[in-house]
Amino acid sequence: MGALAEQLRGVVRGPVFGPEDDGFAAEVAGFNLAVRHTPEVAVGITSEAEAAAVVRAAADSGTPVRVLATGHGSARAIEDGVLVTTARMANVTIDGRIAHIEAGCRWAEVVAAAAEHGLAPITGASDAVGCIGYTLGGGLGPLSRTYGVSSDWVRGFRVVTGTGEVVTANADENPDLFWALRGGKGGLGLVTSMDFELVELTSLYGGSLFFGADDIASVLSAWLEWTRSVPETVNSSVAILRLPPLDAIPEPIRGQTTLTVRYAFVGDPAEGERLFQPIRDAGTPVLGGVGEMPARDIALIHNDPKDPLPAWDRAVLLAEAGADFATTFVDVAGPGRQLPLVALELRHLGGAVHRDVPEGSAVGGRGGAYSLVIIGVPDPALFAEVLPAAADGVLAPLAPWISPEMTVNFAGGLSVHGVYEACWPAETLARLTEVRTAYDPDAVFPYGPRS
Known part of the structure; x- marks a missing residue:
């Protein structure tokens, strides 16, 4: 070498x-x-x-x-x-409603550049995530019910193929590769940049509320019932959090088991407030706020960590979740359990997530009603056995609600048996294999569970 x-x-x-x-x-x-x-x-x-x-x-x-x-x-x-x-390729330029994003850009840089023009990208929950890798997997963010997955907004890629050729992939040039890159994730080449359409958005009605342990069951049940009827302009998630007793954590939730509700509404703030009222009425918040906010601050809704840390997670999609699910979920994951898990998050999907782009894409998991992401205590000594066992203990009773579908960005290292195949319908996976072979015939870019 x-x-x-x-x-x-x-x-x-x-x-x-x-x-x-x-x-x-x-x-x-x-x-x-x-x-x-x-x-x-x-x-x-x-x-x-x-x-x-x-x-x-x-x-x-x-x-x-x-x-x-x-x-x-x-x-x-x-x-x-x-x-x-690719960190040294981090330029972003705005031309009309198109952001030209280089391979090393993070969403924070695109959000800031777009905001100067009264525009916003459809991003993930964290603005510290790299734009390209996230988007290649589709991308479920805090506005996905309203605008779809992030890859729906890509208008073109520049790609180095497995033979070292630089090509453009869009609706007109190499459309098969363009189809695959929007949701197919890896093994398709080295993406050097993408053109990403922005939306006209300067503000939204959003934020997050935290509820104490005594309100977890009632607020979770109310949230699940509420999600059955809210319009596509409403985006939300809930998470049961087991927070450590650290000084950096606000006192009302420090060392506590809490439930947080995250909310993002696109439209008239008064309507956003009215639609959110059932959640406010379901319990007594101990921290947080929901109101009109600049679109450029959208990452504050989830407020995910920005600094590197040891991380372990497991995720599934849910086909549906009703009252029986709420009871079971609180029983296996609520404050009555001692678990080495810091977060168990449910995101409401549906809406625009369920609709593919007119020309089609390789995005998998569009049929899920909710996602469930389990995040373990950030102690690598627990990653091999303790956290997988804890996650299995939570997921086993939830089996009746778990979807056979999966979305690749939530599939971790593809090490769980069968998860790779679950990320796409069989016909999509077969077509992805064909496209990978066409553009990388010698498998220069390994991808998959055995790569």
Whole structure:
């Protein structure tokens, strides 16, 4: 691999690191501190031309290539080949309602640039996540019921294929690759940029409320009933949180088991307030607020961590969830249980999530009614056995409501048996395999549960 590293140093301006080099560990570090990547070579590209040169050199030597932006989705360690890091390609420009987003951009940068024009991207819950990797998996965010998944708003990609060729993929050029990149996630090439349509949005009615342990059952039941009739302009989620006794956590919820309700409404604030009133009436909030807010502050609704930390999660989609589900969920995950789980989040799906774009896309899991994400205590000593057992204990009683569908961005490291195949309908998975083979015939970009 030393020869390949030397060759790459001759074609890129960015750094090229081997495992023994100073700077290697920092270059390959991702958001999840529990995952330690040890590729044979790490390359920090600065341009599309460098991306193509790296892929051609790797392909010629039979070396696999993987890509790291922020590393939020890196649930499995990379232990061979070339790891391309894209953080140095982080430019975003706005032209009309189209944002041109380079491979290393995070959503915070796009949100800020779009807001200067009275526009907003349809993003995920966290603005610290890398735009490209998130969007390749479809992307369920706090406005998805109203606007659809994030990949629905992509208007084109620039991609380095497995042969090192740089191509455009959009509705007119390489439409099969465009179809696959909107939801197919990995193994399709190195995406160097995307053109992303923005929406006219300067404000929304949203925020979050926290309820104490005594109100968890009543608020959860009210929320589930409420989600059965709210319009598509209403987006929401709930999460049972077991919060540690840390000074950084506000006193009313510090060291407590609480339920938080997150809300985002697009439209007249008075109507947003009226629609949210049943949740306010379901319990007594101990913290938080919901009101009119700038669209650029949307990440504050979920307020996800921005700093790297050890992370473990498990997720499923639910086909439906009614009163019986609420009772069971509180029984297995509520304050009466001692669990090594910091969050169990239910997101209301449906609405525009259920509708594919007119030309079709590879997004899977559109049929889910809700998502359930379980996040474990951030202690890597628990990741191998304790947290999987705890998650299994929660999910087993919920089996009657769990959908056979899955969405790939919630599938972790694809290590759970059958989850990869569940991320797409059989015909979609077959077509994805065909497209991957066409654009990466030698499997330069490994992807899947055995990659």
